[in-house]
Amino acid sequence: MRRYLLRRLLESVVTFVLVTIVVFLGVRALPGDPARTLAGEESDPATVAQIRHDYLLDRPLPVQYARYVLKALTGDLGRSARTGLPVRSTIGHALPVTLQLAMFAMVIAVLIGVGSGVVAAVRRRTATEWAANSVALLGLSVPNFWFGLMLVLVFAIAFPILPASGFVSLFDDPVQSFRHLLLPAIVLGTALAAVIMRQTRSAMLEALSADYVRTARAKGLGGSRVVLGHALRNSLIVVVTIVGLQLGVLISGAVVTEQIFVLPGFGKLTLDAVFTRDYPMIQGVVLVTTTAYIGINLFVDLLYSVIDPRIRVGGAVL
Amino acid sequence: MTLLRVDELTVRFRTEDGPVLAVDAASFDVAAEEVLALVGESGCGKSVTALALTRLLPRNATVAGTVTFDGTTLSALPESALREVRGRDVAYVFQEPMTSLNPVLTVGRQIGEVLRQHQKLHGAAARRRAIELLDLVGIPLPARRIGEYPHQLSGGMRQRVMIAMAVACRPRLLVADEPTTALDVTIQAGILDVLRDLRTEIGMAVLLITHDLGVVADIADRVVVMYAGRTIETAGAPALFARPSHPYTRGLLDAVPNPARHADGGLREIPGRVPVLADSPDACTFADRCGRADETCRRHRPDLSPGPAGHPVRCWHPLPVPEPAVPA
Ligand SMILES: Nc1ncnc2c1ncn2[C@@H]1O[C@H](COP(=O)(O)OP(=O)(O)O)[C@@H](O)[C@H]1O
Ligand SMILES: [Mg+2]
Numbered sequence: 001m002r003r004y005l006l007r008r009l010l011e012s013v014v015t016f017v018l019v020t021i022v023v024f025l026g027v028r029a030l031p032g033d034p035a036r037t038l039a040g041e042e043s044d045p046a047t048v049a050q051i052r053h054d055y056l057l058d059r060p061l062p063v064q065y066a067r068y069v070l071k072a073l074t075g076d077l078g079r080s081a082r083t084g085l086p087v088r089s090t091i092g093h094a095l096p097v098t099l100q101l102a103m104f105a106m107v108i109a110v111l112i113g114v115g116s117g118v119v120a121a122v123r124r125r126t127a128t129e130w131a132a133n134s135v136a137l138l139g140l141s142v143p144n145f146w147f148g149l150m151l152v153l154v155f156a157i158a159f160p161i162l163p164a165s166g167f168v169s170l171f172d173d174p175v176q177s178f179r180h181l182l183l184p185a186i187v188l189g190t191a192l193a194a195v196i197m198r199q200t201r202s203a204m205l206e207a208l209s210a211d212y213v214r215t216a217r218a219k220g221l222g223g224s225r226v227v228l229g230h231a232l233r234n235s236l237i238v239v240v241t242i243v244g245l246q247l248g249v250l251i252s253g254a255v256v257t258e259q260i261f262v263l264p265g266f267g268k269l270t271l272d273a274v275f276t277r278d279y280p281m282i283q284g285v286v287l288v289t290t291t292a293y294i295g296i297n298l299f300v301d302l303l304y305s306v307i308d309p310r311i312r313v314g315g316a317v318l
Numbered sequence: 319m320t321l322l323r324v325d326e327l328t329v330r331f332r333t334e335d336g337p338v339l340a341v342d343a344a345s346f347d348v349a350a351e352e353v354l355a356l357v358g359e360s361g362c363g364k365s366v367t368a369l370a371l372t373r374l375l376p377r378n379a380t381v382a383g384t385v386t387f388d389g390t391t392l393s394a395l396p397e398s399a400l401r402e403v404r405g406r407d408v409a410y411v412f413q414e415p416m417t418s419l420n421p422v423l424t425v426g427r428q429i430g431e432v433l434r435q436h437q438k439l440h441g442a443a444a445r446r447r448a449i450e451l452l453d454l455v456g457i458p459l460p461a462r463r464i465g466e467y468p469h470q471l472s473g474g475m476r477q478r479v480m481i482a483m484a485v486a487c488r489p490r491l492l493v494a495d496e497p498t499t500a501l502d503v504t505i506q507a508g509i510l511d512v513l514r515d516l517r518t519e520i521g522m523a524v525l526l527i528t529h530d531l532g533v534v535a536d537i538a539d540r541v542v543v544m545y546a547g548r549t550i551e552t553a554g555a556p557a558l559f560a561r562p563s564h565p566y567t568r569g570l571l572d573a574v575p576n577p578a579r580h581a582d583g584g585l586r587e588i589p590g591r592v593p594v595l596a597d598s599p600d601a602c603t604f605a606d607r608c609g610r611a612d613e614t615c616r617r618h619r620p621d622l623s624p625g626p627a628g629h630p631v632r633c634w635h636p637l638p639v640p641e642p643a644v645p646a
Contacts, residue, residue, distance in 0.1 A: 124377075209376070211417035217374055218412075219432045219483065220405030229431075230420055309422055309467040 004311075008301050012294050019290040024068050026286075027279050028061070038279050040081030054078075072287060078280035082272075087284035090269065095288070097167050097265035098258070101188065102250045104181050106243065108189030109196055114232075114239055116193070117200025121208060122227055132197065139194030144253060148187040148260040155183060165262035184261040188253050192246050199242045203235035210234070236307045244300035248293060321523050322348040322371070322491055327383035329363070329370050329547075339595045340366040342547035342603075343383065345622070348491065353517060353524040355538035355555070357531065357570065361592040363547040364527045365413075368493045372404045373397075388490060406436040409484035413496040415476035419468040425452070425479050426464035432486045451482040454519075455512050474505035481512055488520050495527045510537055531574045535559060543567050546593055546603035549622060553629035561627035563636040565608050602634065610635045 028034050035052040036043070051057070055078075056064050071077070077087035120132040156164035162183055168176040207213060208231050216230045255267035266285070273281035305311045329341040341363045348354045356364050369375045371385050372392060385392045392403065404410075412418040420428060429448040433439040439447055445464065452460035455478040468476055477497060484492055494513060498506035514537050517524050526538060534541055534555060541558045543551040543566065551564040562568045569588035590607040600619050605611040614634045625631035627639050 211412060211414055212420040214369075214374060215410070215412060215418045215480075215483075216420070216431075218372070218404055218410040220401045220403070220435050221431060222401060222435075225431070225435075230423075233422055234420065307422065309424075310469050 004305075005302075008298060012298050015294055016291065019294075020069055020072065020287065021065070023283050023286050023290075024065050027283060028064075037277075038078075038081065040276075040278065043081070077284040077287070080273075080278055080281045082276050082278045082281070087280050090281065091266070091284055091288055094264060094266045094269040096169060097263055098251070098254050098267060100170050100177070101181055101184055101254060101257070101263065101265060102247070104185035105188035105192065105250060105253075106247070108185055109192035109246070110239075110243060112190065112193035113196025114200050117197040118204055118227065118232060120197065120201045121204030121231075124205065132201075136194040136197045139190045139197075144187055144191055144256050145260055147190070148184070148257060151183045151187060152260070167263045167265070184257045184263060187260070188250060188257045191253060192250060195246060195249075196239065196242055199238055200235060203238035204231055207231035207234045237304060240300055240303050240307060244296055244303075247296050251289065251292070319350045320347045321350040321388055322525070323384075323386040324367070324371070325384045325386070327367060327370060327385065328381070329366050329375065330380050332378045332380075337596050339597055340379075340547055341370065342595070342598045344544065344547065344549045346542045346549055346552060348523050348525055350490070351517070351521050351523050352539045353526055353537055355534040355541045356525060356527045356544060357529060357534055357541060358544035359529055359570075359588075359592050361594070362544045364529075364544055365495050367544070368410070368495050368525065368527055371493065372400055372408055374404070374410075402436075405432050405484075405489075406487045407489055408491045408493065409487070409489040411477070411480045411484050411492065411494040411497045414500050415473055415480055416468075416500070418480060419476055421468055424465055424467055425471070429464075429479070429483050429486055432483055436487045447486070448482075451486055452479070454485070454516070455479075455482045456508070457482070472505075473501050474508065477501060477505075477509055478512060481509070481516070485516050485520060485522070489522055491523045491525060492517070493525045493527070496529070497526075498533060499528070499530070506533075513537065531559075531570060543570070546595060547598075548603060548632060550604070550632040551625075551630065552622075553627070557627065557629055561639050563625040563627050563629070563631035564604075564633045565610050565635075565637060566604050568637055569607075602632075 027037060030037050033048075035048045035055070035057050038055065039048045039051045056067050075088050077091070079086055080090055083090070116132045116136070120129045123129050123132075152164045155162045163180050164183075166180055168180050170177040204227075208227070210231075212234075213226060213230055216226045221229070251267070254265060255271055257263070258265040258267040259271065266288075269281070270285045272278070273285055324344060324346050326343045326345055327341055328339075328343050331338040331340055344363070344367055346354070346356075356367065358364055366375065366379075370379075370381050371387075373381065375381065381393070383393070387403065387408065390403075392400065395403070419425075426445060426448050429451060430439075430444040433444045433447055437447075448464055449460045452463055457463055457475060457478050463471070463475075468479070471479065477500075481497070492513075497513065498509050501509065510533065513524060513526075516522070524537075526533070528534060538555045540552070540554050542549050543558075543564060545564075545566050551558070551562070551567050553561075553563075558567065559571065562571055566588070569586075572586040573588060588607055593603065593606070595603065598619075601617060602608070602611065602615040602620050605615040608615065612635070618634070620632045620634050622630045622632045625633065625636040627636075
């Protein structure tokens, strides 16, 4: 088990290094003068010279790379070509918005997705399963932006009970934060819920027909003990995997959702950076995103071993 | 005293390939503290019969007939009342110890569940009892095993855990569905010993399902032979081995590896295979594989009635009772 963790950690570090190289080369591979590119389209020669000096662009690539990594490690990601503000603090402001939105959305997605997935599996071949499947299909096929606009129309304009835009941090005012994030989290969460529902349902169908479920019933356990304590407990691996994979989707989904609800989040930041060719910002955004992905993957792997003793003890699976 | 009475038990499945009649008006009794063997080839409906006793079958099954346990008609009980019976009065051991235990729960937890459900034992008390039970079924170092997961145990140990779980509440009836079939021959005897010891110690009856007549000879008091969903012969174990009346029973006996009986050491398998029936035919279901079958067998349904050997048999042309060997 310890060896396995060590190996995973090492893999993560390697992945991370590869990503930094790709990000680093990305900007330098663009046609034209990298200093100009990094400085932004309409920058004066002084700024460009400053950048060339700052980024050691007149030195060999390995030196440049080493400096880039060292700086990134100390948290210095450069300055935005658009606003001139440090990339790090700009991301630092935007990230909590997206994280809070993503967490909220994930809670909604897991509650709805796992709940309806379990119900659909247990009530197999009934109207309930059919209804759950149809809703899931609807959730998958309705575009986020349309669903978001509909929610705004209904709950912010026709019946103004929730704000249509803006962000309040959970740590400043939980109630206001909840009210501001509810609609975007629903938009983002329901799309995920559909995916989670389908995976949960098929994992549960398999688990429910397993021999150990028959044993559990033969012991005289009640329905909920059998379904939740045995079948769902065995399906958790699938649920955790899908949730882990979907965290990535969640971040890209956040781009659209933040746009609709005018949330000053990471998604909006990314979009703005891309549209204005703010390369230092793009570099920072990509770095943070991949770090998050790697971290999530590592975390999911750790969760596996918590959930499945065959991975944790004895190492029969790996 | 009759503990379990199965009367005209019929089980049908709805499947994608049409209806399947798995159990066809099977009837038999299990007396208190006796070991009754239910034998027959694979696919004869033994497992389905076992599961039908406490309605453990999947939802595509329909069950008819009555099952009476200790004076209570189980087939009339609501699910909630039946849950009280399962695991407490009627307990099960299944064929596959590999898949019948939950892979993600510890052995102690899985035994503890039964204790909590039926005896309201929690925490340290449940743990103590679980250790006792593991010890009872002959698992070494039970206090350590309790925290282990099924994949850490060998097949034989897993089956012992299944047995410990089944006898946790000292059931009146243990249904053991091919408890040794999936195990190594070397381990089978040990498992049978555990079952035999527990049966005496707890005073429970055992419905032992098997297709292995060696196992039957080893521990059964009485035998019910099943074929294509029907019960076709019932007798005390010695009587059945000495004076089989149904040609199918004879065939099963001949298929047992027995170097003494077959000088060449080869087996005489019954030709053909168990039919999967959609409905109950007005005929003997074994007729197609039977050397003694005639028109009567193919057109009329035989009843289970006393045969030439004095025990019930469902056959138009039962085998004659062999001449007793003349003592030298
Ligand atoms: N869940 C099921 N759905 C459909 N048919 C089944 C099901 N379970 C068992 N059967 C059928 O019932 C018959 C008897 O099966 P079973 O009781 O398992 O035989 P065995 O005597 O080997 O234990 C077989 O023909 C089998 O295909
Ligand atoms: Mg079977």
